[in-house]
Amino acid sequence: MSGYSREILLATSLLCGGRGAMQLLQLHRKLLQRCHITEEEFCFILKRCPRFLLVRGPAGDGGERPGDCTVVAKTSLRLCRSYGREERCRGEGEGGCQQLHLCKFFIYGNCRFGKGRKPCKFSHDIRSDHNYRLLRECTLHELNEDDLFLLLLQNDPTLLPERWSRVASVPTLMDERMKIS
Numbered sequence: 001m002s003g004y005s006r007e008i009l010l011a012t013s014l015l016c017g018g019r020g021a022m023q024l025l026q027l028h029r030k031l032l033q034r035c036h037i038t039e040e041e042f043c044f045i046l047k048r049c050p051r052f053l054l055v056r057g058p059a060g061d062g063g064e065r066p067g068d069c070t071v072v073a074k075t076s077l078r079l080c081r082s083y084g085r086e087e088r089c090r091g092e093g094e095g096g097c098q099q100l101h102l103c104k105f106f107i108y109g110n111c112r113f114g115k116g117r118k119p120c121k122f123s124h125d126i127r128s129d130h131n132y133r134l135l136r137e138c139t140l141h142e143l144n145e146d147d148l149f150l151l152l153l154q155n156d157p158t159l160l161p162e163r164w165s166r167v168a169s170v171p172t173l174m175d176e177r178m179k180i181s
């Protein structure tokens with residue numbers, strides 16, 4: 001997949017701009033405006049790269065019409081829960097923790113700290129040595145902050161606040177985030 005890192009980054013960014021998901025044909029069209037990619041390459045990337053999940057549409061006839069498919073942006077990257085609870089992170093010392101050390105309110109866009117007054121006790125730095133290494137490993141280091149946060153919110157179940165987790169879909173959560181910030 002490394003030969004397609006630019007196309008994967010562009011597609012991820014487009015999906016995040018579309019709130020994390022987009023109709024297959026629409027994504028292909030938008031991608032073509034930004035890079036040269038054949039239909040075969042596009043399908044190959046979508047099927048092989050773990051960044052993308054293809055969801056079949058509601059046609060219900062077992063067919064695989066591209067027009068019925070939606071592409072969802074995925075990542076296995078999560079926030080470290082020990083870090084968020086101010087506990088000693090278990091990963092430390094043995095190969096390093098494989099999860100992000102970040103303030104979750106920073107990701108929601110509503111951390112009360114870190115804007116000059118009182119510093120936040122959790123990191124707001126996606127480019128810290130620890131976080132940047134993980135972002136590089138997942139080839140997410142070139143994604144802008146807003147896109148990255150949307151991707152994390154959409155994929156990390158622990159980031160859904162209790163009161164939203166059962167009822168809210170991701171778009172609703174993002175609406176809340178827009179209101180807060």
Ligand SMILES: [Zn+2]
Pocket residue numbers: 080081082083089090091097098099100101
């Ligand atoms: Zn950790």
Ligand SMILES: [Zn+2]
Pocket residue numbers: 103104105106111112113114120121122123124
């Ligand atoms: Zn914070």
